[in-house]
Amino acid sequence: MVKAEAVQKSFGRLEVLKGIDLEVSPKEVLCLIGPSGSGKSTFLRCINHLEKIDGGRLSVDGELVGYQQRGDKLYELRDAEVCRKRSEIGMVFQHFNLFPHMTALENLTEAPIRVKKESRTVAVERGRKLLERVGLGEKVNAYPRQLSGGQQQRVAIARALAMEPKLMLFDEPTSALDPELVGEVLDVMRGLAEDGMTMVVVTHEMGFAREVSDNLVFMDGGVIVEAGKPREILSSPQHERTRAFLSKVL
Amino acid sequence: MANAVGLRPEAIKAVPVRHPGRWVAAIVVGAIAAYIFYTVVTAIQNDHTAQGSGWAAVGHYLFNTLIFKGILVTLELTVLAMAVGIVLGVILAVMRLSPNPVMSWVSWLYIWFFRGTPVLVQIFFWFNLNLVLKSIDIGIPFTSFWLHANTNSLIPPFMAALLGLGFNEAAYMAEIVRAGIISVEHGQTEAAQALGMNRGLVMRRIVLPQAMRVIIPPTGNETISMLKTTSLAFTASVTELFTRQQQIATATYDVLELLIVASIWYLVMTSILTVGQFYIERHFGRGSSRGTTATPFQRFRRMLFTFHAPPPAPPELAPAAPAVPRSEHR
Ligand SMILES: Nc1ncnc2c1ncn2[C@@H]1O[C@H](COP(=O)(O)OP(=O)(O)O)[C@@H](O)[C@H]1O
Ligand SMILES: [Mg+2]
Numbered sequence: 001m002v003k004a005e006a007v008q009k010s011f012g013r014l015e016v017l018k019g020i021d022l023e024v025s026p027k028e029v030l031c032l033i034g035p036s037g038s039g040k041s042t043f044l045r046c047i048n049h050l051e052k053i054d055g056g057r058l059s060v061d062g063e064l065v066g067y068q069q070r071g072d073k074l075y076e077l078r079d080a081e082v083c084r085k086r087s088e089i090g091m092v093f094q095h096f097n098l099f100p101h102m103t104a105l106e107n108l109t110e111a112p113i114r115v116k117k118e119s120r121t122v123a124v125e126r127g128r129k130l131l132e133r134v135g136l137g138e139k140v141n142a143y144p145r146q147l148s149g150g151q152q153q154r155v156a157i158a159r160a161l162a163m164e165p166k167l168m169l170f171d172e173p174t175s176a177l178d179p180e181l182v183g184e185v186l187d188v189m190r191g192l193a194e195d196g197m198t199m200v201v202v203t204h205e206m207g208f209a210r211e212v213s214d215n216l217v218f219m220d221g222g223v224i225v226e227a228g229k230p231r232e233i234l235s236s237p238q239h240e241r242t243r244a245f246l247s248k249v250l
Numbered sequence: 251m252a253n254a255v256g257l258r259p260e261a262i263k264a265v266p267v268r269h270p271g272r273w274v275a276a277i278v279v280g281a282i283a284a285y286i287f288y289t290v291v292t293a294i295q296n297d298h299t300a301q302g303s304g305w306a307a308v309g310h311y312l313f314n315t316l317i318f319k320g321i322l323v324t325l326e327l328t329v330l331a332m333a334v335g336i337v338l339g340v341i342l343a344v345m346r347l348s349p350n351p352v353m354s355w356v357s358w359l360y361i362w363f364f365r366g367t368p369v370l371v372q373i374f375f376w377f378n379l380n381l382v383l384k385s386i387d388i389g390i391p392f393t394s395f396w397l398h399a400n401t402n403s404l405i406p407p408f409m410a411a412l413l414g415l416g417f418n419e420a421a422y423m424a425e426i427v428r429a430g431i432i433s434v435e436h437g438q439t440e441a442a443q444a445l446g447m448n449r450g451l452v453m454r455r456i457v458l459p460q461a462m463r464v465i466i467p468p469t470g471n472e473t474i475s476m477l478k479t480t481s482l483a484f485t486a487s488v489t490e491l492f493t494r495q496q497q498i499a500t501a502t503y504d505v506l507e508l509l510i511v512a513s514i515w516y517l518v519m520t521s522i523l524t525v526g527q528f529y530i531e532r533h534f535g536r537g538s539s540r541g542t543t544a545t546p547f548q549r550f551r552r553m554l555f556t557f558h559a560p561p562p563a564p565p566e567l568a569p570a571a572p573a574v575p576r577s578e579h580r
Binding site (some may be wrong): 100 | 435437438440441442443444445446447449451456457459474575
């Protein structure tokens with residue numbers, strides 16, 4: 001589903017991703033862990049072209065991200081194409097980023113109606129179902145500020161699902177939450193994984209990584225230090241840097 | 251300190267701090283105001299006019315048909331000039347923030363010029379456009395299809411004033427809108443883009459509605475200011491309120507009375523705008539706090555009912571906030 005080969009990204013002179021190789025197969029849940037500033041968010045944002053990569057190759061579902069290959073030349077995609085591809089990838093942010101001027105339901109129906117040109121009835125029906133699914137059936141008409149952090153993040157997940165994505169990206173979805181609210185969000189994500197959603201999750205929740213993910217990747221300083229089965233890495237890390245990081249977070 | 255449930259501590263009864271400075275200030279200000287008021291009132295009272303005392307004349311002209319016609323033109327000019335200013339201002343602001351350098355430079359240049367020259371000069375410029383440009387010809391080169399328009403007939407006085415006021419306003423509105431757009435957190439744009447929305451959709455559906463909260467208050471001020479600035483249109487012989495009172499004053503010599511009449515109408519109109527602004531702000535503030543702002547009427551009623559009692563907590567602060575996400579505190 002996602003294939004990265006030697007992906008490289010710099011901000012000015014700061015090289016943030018120094019050649020990332022990684023593959024995510026359909027229905028796989030991949031967890032990305034690593035210290036702050038190691039480039040996890042940047043890599044995630046590259047996948048839906050919120051950041052442009054400077055080197056290497058990155059493809060989603062067999063198609064290059066942000067470019068098109070004709071012959072042996074790469075052509076930058078036009079805005080409309082980039083948008084269409086983004087609409088097939090859901091993204092959940094650390095700070096939720098719900099639209100504060102819209103109710104929970106409007107947050108869910110906005111993109112399907114405007115981007116996918118769905119009819120309002122269809123969008124509203126799916127929106128209600130999704131809110132029900134994340135346990136917020138009664139909060140249909142609530143504005144984001146009237147919801148707790150955990151509820152907001154669940155609405156944000158539902159908003160991404162409303163576009164019926166083939167891939168979901170999570171960037172530290174529970175890091176901004178009070179500890180007692182983390183569980184409700186992880187439960188929703190666990191349910192998604194069980195339903196066979198392909199997911200790339202940046203997280204510091206090692207319990208979730210251990211139980212839910214199929215593969216675990218440890219990043220540091222813009223490179224992948226170690227990758228493999230979560231149980232193996234978490235219980236017997238091979239690299240010193242992994243060990244040092246895990247000893248801090250576990 | 252933890253209190254057992256049901257055992258609320260007694261309300262505090264204390265002698266409030268005295269503020270003698272406030273009383274002194276109130277008396278001084280009151281005296282000055284009373285003096286000014288008295289001077290104006292008696293000056294008009296002692297002014298002899300065809301209607302008797304000056305005040306009778308004020309009452310007479312207040313509902314004069316010509317004055318009403320002037321008010322109508324003033325309102326038309328205000329609404330249209332603000333419409334031009336807002337539409338063009340939004341376009342300029344979006345252009346200014348565009349990644350396309352040509353767009354952003356054109357916008358910068360426009361703002362630099364129209365904000366840097368007096369609006370009076372601009373009105374005069376449009377009024378005298380025929381000095382620069384005898385006629386406007388639009389057509390397809392090398393064919394016989396040409397539209398011809400004489401600038402004098404194309405730009406009558408009202409149009410000259412409208413263009414002068416509107417184009418000038420656009421420069422100010424552009425800056426106001428730009429400030430509003432910048433005030434919206436970048437995460438909003440990102441979330442919208444991640445859903446596949448294109449630049450236009452993001453701007454129209456996500457960023458601008460949120461920017462409204464920042465844009466509306468200064469726009470209200472601009473509208474109120476515009477209502478008064480339309481009086482400059484008298485220099486282009488537009489028959490708005492100020493011109494009308496001037497015309498009557500020249501004919502009747504009741505200069506002071508007519509200035510009072512015009513002032514009264516300007517005050518009435520700006521007061522109505524102020525009330526309108528309150529309701530529009532309230533509308534665009536939805537979702538921004540946990541309750542809605544009380545209308546002045548509601549506040550007045552609450553004040554009556556709680557006369558002497560301590561004021562109740564405003565509704566938006568009343569419920570204890572459960573688990574506010576940290577993002578709001580960044
Ligand atoms: N837009 C940007 N401009 C410049 N530097 C950035 C930008 N975004 C991220 N960085 C830098 O890139 C590095 C990696 O950031 P990030 O991907 O957010 O790390 P992580 O998510 O692992 O904490 C950091 O040093 C950060 O300061
Ligand atoms: Mg990050």
